[in-house]
Amino acid sequence: MNKVGIKEIAAKANVSTATVSYVLNGTRNVRPKTRERVVKVIEELNYRPNDIAKSLKSRRTNTIGVIAEDVTVFNVPEIIDGINEFADKHDLHIILTNLRLHRRVGHNYSNVDAYRKYAESAVSDLLSKQVEGIIYIGVHPRDVTGLINTYGKPIVYTYCYTDQNVSIQYNDEQASFDAMQYLVKQGHKRIAIISGLMDSTPSRLRFNGYYKAVTEFQLPFNPQYIKIGDWGLDSGYRLTKELLTLSEPPTAVLVMNDVMAVGTLRAADECGCQIPRDLSVVGFDNREFSDYLNPRITTMDLPLHEMGYSSMSMLTGLINEKEVKQEEQPLCRLLERESVAPPRQE
């Protein structure tokens, strides 16, 4: 099977292998009559070039390695799709390595050693496969830069902040600021925040956006309006209850992910607090379910597709020109749905 190579073509068409190569790649002129003959044989024999051999000689694989911490995490597929769009356009191939971190080491990200082992072996395998660059998708990029730098191949991180300037992440601060601005425009002044754990950069940046809006729009600053959750539904539920039992409850709350926002909805429901009439809610992430809830929640859509695309753009820049041309930072976009309304007159 499939053992028909350029040599067989050459023999049958009565030309040299070089000529076949030229008609295949259009690298040099070939007399039309000859080309025709070769093409005919190629079709007759169902010839298909062997990219392996081609790559070996030409030293180009047109292949990018993509490492994802976990492809089943909600934001990853869309990023991959963006990567793919770029790849299609530029005739690149993707080798996907799924670290399967959740399944293999659980959510215990402090298990640095296991983590590093997987990440390094992934990078190592990809390098052996002669990828021309790597894109890393995840939130906990234990540094593999050193490893990959040794081999002079570029890497771009996305969905995480690194000290490297080779990463693509959306503007968290801007996003929460925009959400606040939207609420202010609706007439809200007493706006609470339910943040996620403060141990990550995005979390802190989003809080900065909130705080910036509070100062800039001269909103009443009430420490009781600041709640720190743990990203989980229950914490959203619990903290919302706390907010609602305040003597002067907020009229709106910025919830830093949609999962906690579900908790907010439940808590409000139980307290007889109607959304959005009594409390406006803005979520974050645009998880699929946020559009199926009642009410459909207004949330920040993440520019995932664009992040994937930009990562590839940055990476190919690095591959070809060997220098980082900084991409524009992707922006989140607020999806106006049903969970926000102007505050009631008092």
Place this chain on the structure above:
Amino acid sequence: MNKVGIKEIAAKANVSTATVSYVLNGTRNVRPKTRERVVKVIEELNYRPNDIAKSLKSRRTNTIGVIAEDVTVFNVPEIIDGINEFADKHDLHIILTNLRLHRRVGHNYSNVDAYRKYAESAVSDLLSKQVEGIIYIGVHPRDVTGLINTYGKPIVYTYCYTDQNVSIQYNDEQASFDAMQYLVKQGHKRIAIISGLMDSTPSRLRFNGYYKAVTEFQLPFNPQYIKIGDWGLDSGYRLTKELLTLSEPPTAVLVMNDVMAVGTLRAADECGCQIPRDLSVVGFDNREFSDYLNPRITTMDLPLHEMGYSSMSMLTGLINEKEVKQEEQPLCRLLERESVAPPRQE
């Protein structure tokens, strides 16, 4: 960079390239002292084998091509994860081709030509990359079998029914039968079905399961309990309203996907019909949102991970033994949540 090859190692360690290859692969005995020397040089020079060259000579790439119609579709990442688990265990690599069908040709699957063009070029590219087999994930597998057969490489389809016996799909009929059995055990007799479009095999099989249960458990067969939706939320909403206004409404409804079930919830809510007190609902797919709704809906979980894993298992069987050993058909599993209760006594 990275130009250190087996030759440099050989030179520096004062052995032949063959010897280096032997210590690298353990293909033949090497005297410990020599091995040590070689290993040291390998580490010193940061040598990493070139899989491209290796594959060319050894004619094995350990690479599987995965074609997905669209990676952003809810069920695909989990299937890929299953594929990955198998790949990890067997030291295989995955080249992922995302057809991006939704984005490129929209949902108009009748556009066979565009479709075929993409699928064939994907297969063709993968063959050039010398993958040892292909897994196709999607619902509309326009036949690429012919193409790939020409080159003697195996292909396994998953998440779709084909006339080929090289496909892995869960048992649709069993799944809906099981759901019915569960409802019957809760005491339900008047059970309606909201099916999806009947133009697909899964749809018809699921209906068969429903019908089989109706006969087997001798339930009252009422044609008005049979509704055909279009998989969309609105159709679930509309058809549920129809069911609820029947003179003798059902006490339970089997909704063939979770999206339509959201419609059911909304319709019930509007009609003052409480779920599960007045109407039990079983969904299908275990979409992420089904666990965030109020009530959390009881639904059929799809064995996606297992499908991916089994596909790989079948494929590697095909690659190595050249014969299909039929895998066990993966089964769906009912997730009992909050949308089912025994019917009210009348």
Place this chain on the structure above:
DNA sequence: ATAAGAGAATTAAACGATTAGAAAGGGTGG
């Protein structure tokens, strides 16, 4: 008719590994 030169086709050496088969090395018993 012929030299020059453009254009087309060929030759052959890579690319970086694997792997038969040959050669060398080492140990043992007679």
Place this chain on the structure above:
DNA sequence: CCACCCTTTCTAATCGTTTAATTCTCTTAT
């Protein structure tokens, strides 16, 4: 000390392409 055998190491061909460098084949102008 040598023959024998087993182990270790080496030589060199090979996988399927690409691509300099070269050779061959035409035109065309003189």
